[in-house]
Amino acid sequence: MNLFRMNFNFKGYHKDNLHRDNIKSLPEQDADRSFSISNFTESLANKQMENNAGLETQKENIEQTYQEASDYLKLLYREKELSKNQFWERLSRVRKELLNNKTYFQTYEELAYGCKVAWRNNGRCIARLFWKELIVRDLRHLSTAEEIFNACVEHIRLATNQGKIRSVISIFAPQTPENSGIRIINPFMIRYAGYRQSNGEVIGDAGSVEFTEFVQSLGWKKENKTHFDLLPLVIQMPGEEPQIFDLPPDAIMEVPIEHPEYDWFSEFGLKWYVLPIVSEKILSIGGISYTAAPFSGWYMSSEIASRNFADTDRYNMLPKVAEKMGLNTKSHVSLWKDRALIELNTAVLHSFNLKGVTIVDHHTASRQFMAHIEKEKEKGRKVLADWGWIVPPLSGSTTEVFHREFENIWIKPNFFDRNLSINSHEHVGGCPFHS
Ligand code: ARG
Numbered sequence: 001m002n003l004f005r006m007n008f009n010f011k012g013y014h015k016d017n018l019h020r021d022n023i024k025s026l027p028e029q030d031a032d033r034s035f036s037i038s039n040f041t042e043s044l045a046n047k048q049m050e051n052n053a054g055l056e057t058q059k060e061n062i063e064q065t066y067q068e069a070s071d072y073l074k075l076l077y078r079e080k081e082l083s084k085n086q087f088w089e090r091l092s093r094v095r096k097e098l099l100n101n102k103t104y105f106q107t108y109e110e111l112a113y114g115c116k117v118a119w120r121n122n123g124r125c126i127a128r129l130f131w132k133e134l135i136v137r138d139l140r141h142l143s144t145a146e147e148i149f150n151a152c153v154e155h156i157r158l159a160t161n162q163g164k165i166r167s168v169i170s171i172f173a174p175q176t177p178e179n180s181g182i183r184i185i186n187p188f189m190i191r192y193a194g195y196r197q198s199n200g201e202v203i204g205d206a207g208s209v210e211f212t213e214f215v216q217s218l219g220w221k222k223e224n225k226t227h228f229d230l231l232p233l234v235i236q237m238p239g240e241e242p243q244i245f246d247l248p249p250d251a252i253m254e255v256p257i258e259h260p261e262y263d264w265f266s267e268f269g270l271k272w273y274v275l276p277i278v279s280e281k282i283l284s285i286g287g288i289s290y291t292a293a294p295f296s297g298w299y300m301s302s303e304i305a306s307r308n309f310a311d312t313d314r315y316n317m318l319p320k321v322a323e324k325m326g327l328n329t330k331s332h333v334s335l336w337k338d339r340a341l342i343e344l345n346t347a348v349l350h351s352f353n354l355k356g357v358t359i360v361d362h363h364t365a366s367r368q369f370m371a372h373i374e375k376e377k378e379k380g381r382k383v384l385a386d387w388g389w390i391v392p393p394l395s396g397s398t399t400e401v402f403h404r405e406f407e408n409i410w411i412k413p414n415f416f417d418r419n420l421s422i423n424s425h426e427h428v429g430g431c432p433f434h435s
Helices: 018-022 038-047 053-079 084-101 108-121 128-133 145-163 206-217 263-268 301-309 318-325 336-354 362-378
Strands: 135-139 168-172 194-196 202-204 233-236 243-245 254-256 271-273 282-285 288-290 414-416
Touching (some): 108 282, 108 414
Parallel strands (some): 135 168
């Protein structure tokens, strides 16, 4: 198997794809085209032999990167109230760097603000009220998989903060015209394994079966399989085979799940880790693609209770909870699923609160999102959102976000799915199993 060229895309992790029809990768372009690099790329092109197809693409790439850089710098300088002179000066340095290197190096400020705006622009996140609080770690200098792994473990400790969770993003070296970029193959940095048994049943997280088989194919082994085995981190450096690393258990804080009234609940032996870390998205800022930029916030309780524990293709706990509650699972009319779902959510919130771990319930999160919309309005900005992702996976209509419509387009900076080509020149793979 040539792992190196595969575009890993694990079915259990990606169910929602329709939003892809709705992507406009750039905000409304400025009518002001005075930023065009055309003249400069023209001379670059002339310097190099004939005007062949490869050269055309290269020219378009620089043109596009420059356009995105100028769009982003404009936003940055405007929002940070920096002077026009500073803007023009910076833009001309970026242009020179682009012509020499076909890429450019962003300052820490450009990077950090870009990460925050990418969060602010991401239509799927309900917690965007806190976009300015993101801690941005600049780790672009790291060059080996070991160093990156160690930095990921530090990310986990820093963000966990003994349960007082902080939002953190770690930025590793971006893609360049010469290399396809570093890659953390795990869709989520922390996740439990799922082992398919010969009778078809799964030990662990059924959503992880495919990824677990993949890490097993790389040589990962687990002696005593449990329902909550931490999967290893898989890191791929440009042009190298993926490498696997076990996460140190002492860095991973977990919460055992119990119920405030039902003593029997803890007998399920459920637990969950405290830190959701999305690790395989491509972060696009000012024409630069950060292919390894894991970011984490805190959980909304329904992510764990309604999805991870309740989905039939995950831990599928509703029938077990309903049975213990003595509900009639033979009839939909008993609303056994709904009632079991509420108790699962109650248990998750209760258990996290008991341990003093940051978590937000869906009503509070919805309120916060509405406050974010207000705040953004004051700044003259419209909040773009994907309704299906914002409305929580229980009691939707009891939250304010349900009763709103949102415009759902994707503007940059933003986080993009890997198997979606952001720009033609950044194509990072097509069909998951064909290189
Ligand atoms: N839903 C994902 C999970 O259960 C995490 C996605 C990010 N969530 C967040 N609260 N930042 O692991």
